[in-house]
Amino acid sequence: MSSCGNSARVTEARRVAIFGGTHGNEMSGVTLVNLWVKNAAEIQRKRVETKPFITNPKAVEKCSRYVDTDLNRAFTPENLSAPGGDDLPYEVQQAQEINRIFGPKGSPEAYDVVFDLHNTTSNMGCTLILESSKDHFNLQMMNYIKKAIAPASCLVLLNEHPLLKYSTSRSVAKHPVGLEVGPQPQGVLRSNIFEAMRVILKHALDFIELFNEGMEFPPCSVEVFRVLERIDYPRDANGNIIAMVHPNLQDCDWEPLNPGDPMFLTFDGKTIRYQGSGTVYPTFINEAAYYEKQQAFVTTRREALVASAIGKV
């Protein structure tokens, strides 16, 4: 992608993938991808090949998040180049296979866009996850999607934090896009959540088709929530949780959390308050899969990013 002032030329997005089942118990993505593997009519667009793909079939079969290790943390340079074949953890083998098919990560041969479909038990609504504030193609796509589904809301989470960023399945692509829709329990398929994800993907593919046909997108401002820090549950000396997300914070993803606001509630009814220096916007509040990752929620701050004008090369 070359950038000149406020405008960028981006190569056409000819190869697009839609990943489902990166976590085997997040049912919207599993269901949509299985549907499209059987009949891809809905995801066809002119001038683009769109491949639906189940990334973690063993976890999908077990209806568990993963078999050996979290696939969505597995795409590190070390893992992708690790020798050992069948002795490697299942998800590391999968990561290498996915990197062969859709990457190699970081190379010119990599897929142009990968959408990775996820659900969360948090009340996050529809959330697009961005890995780089300088990906103007993705920023323009996200702006397009937000406008297309208005007045329904779709927020953008930016995870560019050097320590909290992680090596996702979608990171094999030139333009990785995470799609997280909640709240939905693991192992459960809710109709409204499924349909919301489907609509977002429809608009995303429409954007790609318009872009590939030559449409120019003028500069725009995109509101994002930038990840600041991870907050764990209060724990005792043995690592056991000693408090729960406070009822005032539960389900309040994206709402301001001010210093002094209730944050956790102990089992015997005491309130623990947020002690930060300023207002933050919490998200991933009480996500089931994050108990083992020592995360009760993440804090974010609101930022307006400017997306350069883009057009195809």
Added chain:
Amino acid sequence: MEHVSFSPLSRLAICGGTHGNEMSGVYMVRELQKQKVDRKGSVSITTVLTNPRAVDACRRYVDTDLNRCFTDDLLSAPITDSTPYELRRACELNAQLGPKGSREAVDLLCDIHNTTANMGICVIFYSSNWIALHIYKYLQSKITSAPVRAIHLDTPSSEAYSLESVGKHGFAIEVGPQPNGVLRADIFNMVKEAVDLLIEWLQKFNSGSVFEGGKVEAFTPVRSVDYPRDPTTNGITAAIHPELQDNDYTLLHAGDPVFKSFSGETVEHEGEDLYPIFVNECAYYEKKIAFHLTKKITLTLPSISVKKD
């Protein structure tokens, strides 16, 4: 109806983690154990994390569903090297809290569960269990944080398959909606309130209070409904319809939408008017149940009190 007297209910067992990813019970038992609660007044309390391996793995079960292991047949089957983990646990629990049907069994067994369905607080009991029904009546009169309902399983004791059948009297407390693996403060506090009220009732009972009889409404299962499935792959082809989702206990009439297929068609309820429960319970996909259909019944409770020597 004649007044009924019971022996004192002095031994209570509170169980959690029967399904290892239903977090309210896991944390309720852990908290009681941390505070070393073993007696409250006239009631001695045993707390048990019933499926520790499933709790450690944060899964419903390891080999097989523990809460289907307590029929008389399964409890009397010989244990071999190939006996699944949960069947062994069932026998251990039967020895610890039972034996089922004997004089040594705990007086009251309360097993704590969560559901992903929007069911509020449910007291689930077998047949005409007057103790469980009076406790239900008491909880229902005192709890305001969520609706409290009774689910009546019309099964004879020998075929009763769940843990609470091990006690002389028993019931399950089922609270939702809560995702597997998640601990919600509001749901935990409902469970805590129910357990506190249960202990309060037992103390009142043991000290001689008379609990008046009367009529009580309960829901009893009639049949279950599976998801529409693809005949070749057996995969589901529809989701619970948005108009049914989260509407447990709202009466379904013929023609009401129940499923919405992935291609947009609506499947409708057929037959008599019934109340749906366990709508979109995660664990029931593998049991081929999208929801249970129940009818409302009215049970007549006798007044009860403790036997005076």
